[in-house]
Amino acid sequence: MSQTAPDEGLLESRMKAALKKARFEHTRGVVETAGELARRHGVDPARARQAAWLHDCAKSLERESMRPLLRWSGADRHEKGMPALWHAPVGAYLARRDHGVTDPEVLRAIRWHSTGAPGQSQLVKVLFVADYIEPGRPPWPELPLLRRLARTDLQAAWTRGIAHKLMDLIEKGRPLHPRSIAAYHAALKGD
Numbered sequence: 001m002s003q004t005a006p007d008e009g010l011l012e013s014r015m016k017a018a019l020k021k022a023r024f025e026h027t028r029g030v031v032e033t034a035g036e037l038a039r040r041h042g043v044d045p046a047r048a049r050q051a052a053w054l055h056d057c058a059k060s061l062e063r064e065s066m067r068p069l070l071r072w073s074g075a076d077r078h079e080k081g082m083p084a085l086w087h088a089p090v091g092a093y094l095a096r097r098d099h100g101v102t103d104p105e106v107l108r109a110i111r112w113h114s115t116g117a118p119g120q121s122q123l124v125k126v127l128f129v130a131d132y133i134e135p136g137r138p139p140w141p142e143l144p145l146l147r148r149l150a151r152t153d154l155q156a157a158w159t160r161g162i163a164h165k166l167m168d169l170i171e172k173g174r175p176l177h178p179r180s181i182a183a184y185h186a187a188l189k190g191d
Contacts, residue, residue: 008046011053011099018060027056029134030127037126041154044123051109051127054099058091066090074111078177085177088114115177116162118186125158132161159187 012031016024031052038048058066066086070079073089080086092111095101101110109127112120116128133147142164150157162184169176 008049008053011050014099015053015057018057020060023056023059026134026136027053029136030055030130033134034126034130037130037150037154038123040151041122041126043126047103047106047123048126048130050101050103051106051123052130054095054101055091055110055113055127055131056087057094057099058087061087061090069093078179082175082177085114088112115180116165116183117179118182119191122154125154129154129157129161132165155187155190162187
């Protein structure tokens with residue numbers, strides 16, 4: 001964890017104050033799951049937990065508050081057209097600006113936790129999977145299998161997670177970000 005980044009207790013109190021109760025409980029579940037997955041897969045648990053505490057830090061903002069931050073966040077044109085994705089690039093920007101995070105992998109984990117991205121580190125995969133399988137998630141048929149898989153094979157869990165996310169979006173008639181499709185193709189190749 002970066003020397004200038006706040007400690008975990010401070011992040012927890014900041015997120016508890018900033019997020020709605022249900023979002024805070026989700027975040028707490030992601031933190032615990034990310035810490036466990038990090039330990040199992042040789043990733044620094046402190047970095048994984050830091051990314052998890054901040055992954056939804058922009059979720060409490062109204063769209064009109066997020067819109068001007070998109071410019072500074074590096075959001076691509078596809079994200080700018082999909083407001084449901086704004087919180088990820090804006091969250092990475094706020095993690096750096098407001099919470100002092102300078103660790104590029106922690107920032108990437110926050111940035112890519114919604115869409116996935118090809119060529120990502122184990123830390124990024126840990127957060128993506130943890131966000132998808134945390135204990136408070138509503139049940140769906142493949143969730144128990146994905147939780148078991150995540151404990152033993154992070155790459156397989158990442159691949160199944162991105163595939164399920166894409167299928168879910170297709171079934172709901174929602175747009176797909178091209179980066180998610182690229183992440184899926186890379187995951188099939190073991191990336």
